[in-house]
Structure formats: C-alpha cells, structure tokens
Amino acid sequence: MTDERKQDPVTPEKADASAAVKPGETAPAGAQKITEAALEAGSQNLPARSGARADAAAPRTPLDVVDVRTGMFGVHGTGDTSGYGGLVATVAMPGPSERPYGGWFDEVVDVLAEVLDESGTGYANAVESVVVDRGELTLNVAREHLLEVVRALRDDPDLRFELSLGVSGVHFPHETGRELHAVHQIVSVTHGRRLRVEVAVPQSDPHLPSTTSVYPANDWHERETWDFFGIVFDGHPGLARIQMPDDWPGHPQRKDYPLGGIPVEYKGATVPPPDQRRSYS
C-alpha cells in the first residue's frame, strides 16, 4: 500500500456531523476527532488475524479505507434524534495478504517472482501487493511493469494464463494518486486457475500500457475502459470510443461525472439526479 492511503479520509462535513450530535456537551468539537485507532477499531471486514493482540506493537499495514460513516438511518446534523449520531464506522477494502496465501496462490506468486527476478525487473518492484479475498487472488501491479507481468503470466509454462476475460475500470476518487483502477481478469485453461491483475493510475496522468500485444482480446475492452473512465492505454492500435458517440464529452462511469435530473412538466419542478436524491447509505 502506498502512503496516499494513510491520509485521513474524513471530510469536514462528516466530522461536523459527528461533532454535532452532542450539542449539550462542553467538550470541544475536536474531542470526537476520528483517530487512526478508532478507524481500525470500527473498520469492518478485515481478515481475522490470529495473535493480532499478542503483537499489537507490530506495525500494521495501513487500511484501504473507502468510507467513514457516522450515525445511522442517513440522518445528519440536528435532525438526528435517533441517538446513533455518535456512531463511527469505517469501511475498508481488504488489505494486502500475507503468506501463506493458500492453495495454488503461493505457487503462482512464487513462479511469477522467479520469472520477474530473473529478468532483472524484480518482483518487489513490479508487484505492489497481493490480495487474497473471498477465494480470489488479486495482484496489484505497478503500471511500468504491467506488460512484463502479463507476458510472464501468459508465457511461463507453470503459469500459462492464456485466456483474457477483458479489462474494466473502477474509479475511487478518494484515493489520491491512484484514483483510476484498471482491472484485468485472466484465466489459465491449462491449469484451471483464474486471477486478477489490478493497476492503479492517478487521474491527473491516467496512462497505462495497453495489453493488446499480449492479449489481443483486450482490444475492445480497453476501448470501453477508455470510453467510460478516461484511462489511456498507451500502445493500443486504435483507442477510440466504443459505446458512447465519438464526440461525447467526458467519461460517464467516473464517479464525478454529472448526472442529469428529469424535468417534470409541473411548475418547473425537476426530479433530482440519482446521486442527489435521498439515500440511506
């Protein structure tokens, strides 16, 4: 995990909401500040670690926090009379796993490390982290070495991930410096295995090498990812929009893409865009 993920993701708005629930208290607003420890304590979905309490002093990997939720029932500020206003819950994506990964995962990572180390690239430089979650293996790969990694995954007889099921994107606006993720799904028909290669790029420089030279199947998938997320696949034979019209402005699947409301023919009212409607989450 990179340093960018360590930053406090709590927005001022959210901090206000947690502070506002106890207006009677004399404690300063900063008393309810969400600390790193609180984030960890309140985080959900972390893999259970045996002996975590024993070596509590050991540095733990920073959490990949995607959201911090306060209160319940979607009410914030003085309107919250539920009594749950002080509740702080962090949501974290599954963090990097440690060995043993289990099953064939170790073997694949070992072989990949061997191939990468032999070529001089170095496994540690190419693969940022390995995530094993819900029985699926994810390799977070640095974009400079993506082509070499997928070529090794395809060509090494012990890996032989010869079938690509395409690329798609995910946009995490809060992950400064790694907002756009390109997710490659590959399958080894020979060994009956499948894994995911994930590459994160900053929104300010959304460049990533195209894998079409290794997996020609990714041609249209990369065009779609460019179309929807604005990720530029360098070296693609013809990176044109595929689903949206050629002259379309913007990239619709990004989280900050403005959504339209629906005008209603009654006193100029409109139905608000979906992201501005009342929601519970």
Added chain:
Amino acid sequence: MTAPTSQTPHATRHVPQDETQGVPSFEASGGDWSDIAEEAARLGEERIVVNMGPQHPSTHGVLRLMLEIDGETVTEARAGIGYLHTGIEKNMEFRTWTQGVTFCTRMDYVAPLFQEAAYCLAVEKLLGITDDVPERASVIRVLMMELNRISSHLVFLATGGNELGATTIMILGFTAREEILKIFELISGLRMNHAYIRPGGVAQDVPPGAIDSVREALVKVRDYFRQLEDLMLANPILQARMKDVGALSLAACMSLGVTGPLLRATGLPYDVRKTDPYCGYETYDFDVPTQEAADSWARLLVRIEECYQSMRIVEQCLERLAKPGPVMVADKKVAWPAQLAIGTDGMGNSLDHIKEIMGTSMEALIHHFKLVTEGFRVPAGQVFQTVEHPRGELGVHLVSDGGTRPYRAHFRDPSFNNLQAVSMMCEGGQVADVVVAVASIDPVLGGVDR
C-alpha cells in the same frame, strides 16, 4: 400561365449511358468532400465500402458492419457497436443490490437468467453466503438456466435459418422456444426480463404443477428438435452455406478471448460449468459437446448437441425438485421478506405476508420496509464471478464499498468480446458469408452494448 419553356420546372432528363462512362462516382457521408475525392484519386482504385446496419435484419439488432469489398470479396470488415448502449452498469450503482437484478436481466435479453444468476452469485460471494443458499434454490436456478440455454440456442437456429432464407426453420425454432417461454411465465411470472433469481435464492418457489408442465414441454421441445434436425442436418443448401465459412481456429479463439460454442467448435472442451462449477453443476451428469471443424457448421452442431445436454440436466433438476425445501437463505437480514403469490389481481406479495405486516407484527412491517427501501449492506471488496452463458463465458465484476448499492458493476458479456472476431472470420470471404459468420457468433446487441 406562360407556355412551357426551358426555364419552367420539368422532370430531369434521363442521363445517357455514354455520359457516365469512365466517370468515377463516390458515395460519401460525413467528412469533407474534397478530402474524400483526394483520397479516392490518390488510391486510384475502385474501393467500395458498404455499411451493413445498424438497421439490418441480419445483424441481430443494431450491429453496424463496415465492409470494404472488392467485387464480392470482403477485404476488410469492421464492427461498430454502441447503438443500444443504455448505461445499465451506471444505473445499477444507484439502485440497491436486489434491484440490480432488474437491470442486468435486460442486458442480453435472449438469455436473461444467466445475467441474473451470475450477478446473484457474485453478490452472494461478496456477502460470503454462497454455501448458505438453499439447495432447492440452486436446483431451480440450474433448471431455469438450462431451459434458457435451450431457448437461446433455438433463437440462434431460428434467426440463423431465417437469415439464409429458410423461414420454416425460423417458424419451427420460435414455436419451440414458445414452449420454454410458457414455462418461464409459469414459474417466474414473465416471459422475459424475469428478475426471478435474487441474491440469496429465487423470488418464489416453483408453482404446483410446474414440474409436470416442464416434463410435458420437454417432450414437445424434443419433438421440435427432431423436426429441426430433419430439416437442417442433411440439408445440402445449409451445408454449402455454412461449412468452411467463418472459420476461427483454436489459437485465434484463445487470443481473441472467444469462448462458448465457438471455442468448443474448435475441439477444446472449455466449459465453466465443468472447470469452475457453480450452483452445484459438479453434481449433474452431462457432457461438453465439441467439434473439430471450427466453422459455422461445427458451431451449429455444437449448439444442437448442447440443447440435448441441457435437457439431460433439466430432467435431473426435475427429480431433485420433488423434495420440498426453502428457496431463500435463512438470514433474514438478506432474504427478501415476502414470497410472491398469485392473487385475483395478478402476482404480488402473498396475502399471508400482508396480513402479518399490516395486522399482527409492527416489527415485521419495519423490517420489510427497511429491507425493501434501504436494502442490505454488503461488505467492502471485489469479486469476479463467471458462468457459462449460451454465448460464452459471462463474467460479473462487482465492487462494494460496504454500502447498500453496488460501487461498480461490470458485465463481461460474451457477445461483446466475441464480436471482435468478425474481422478475422469475414475478411477474405464472400459478402454473403458475412451474414453466416455473424449469425454463427450469435451476438445479442442488448448484451454487447449494455
């Protein structure tokens, strides 16, 4: 009024043939005329670009094919898609996890139950309740998917035959499909866009008498298949049109990510139901049919044989359905609170449930309301779940941020991927064979464009 002179309006004279001799003519749309004329003069050859589609009956919807032809030979083929893009994936990000089923079922509308199943399996994997889904729900899912596979392949046979001018095949195929759609209507309430498979199970148990109806329908469908085989398999015209047309080798399939019947027609028995079983497919007895020829005819044979294998699976499902049981997970925090029932005014929440929430239990009412309006939370993470779709490997990539709605939902539609092979299958062949080659891919543009 004046007498007619040369200045008064009149119909254009017929252009004498000798005036157009040797004059190059070009069709152009868009762009600057001088650029087009310049390029044509530079190339100095007859280059004809034909736009097939997007409105063309043989392109299975709104597929646009740009063909560059030399006489009757296709020298370059390009596929243009996006005419049916409706932003389903984006829409799903603003609906609850359960409501997502209603969206994804509309992607590939010829095989809607596969999108539903793949999506629900992915949600269950995210929730970690894959093993808690009741066995009966899985059996019903398999039953519905395999019936859907037959109906989807019947559409392939029907439209493929129609495109070659064989309307009898079309009528037979669609009539046979009708038998299966009747079963879908009986079980899910709808002929298409069912939203029947839900995270945690299925929307409702099979109604009484459904098992017998499926058995009766299978007999009829088998009969229709026999008729179709009699019509097609020894038909010299069909063989002449399909054999050695649109060939795609195993190496080409692997590099282009082509899966499904196209891949199995090259001899590789790759089927997700066998390699990566879901819904208990490992407990069913069925074969993966393959062919060696890798042409359109081989794909036809593979699909027909797959239908028979699907019937085998359906029969095994019917035996297992004799034992009653729950069809939704026991966890009340995930399970949809109400089972549907047929009332006097159509299908809706069962009266027993209405009576409970409106008359006896306030807590049940609150629970129902919360689960239906807010939905359930799904732990953060990402999963990729694939199922064997009639057209290939369908993948669902779901990302959750711990909320009640998907953070990102992406469907790797097999037709989207397989359409990339159009160029390889058509270039160097005849224009008429383009129709056969595209039909053998069997794309459904609702799934391609999503």
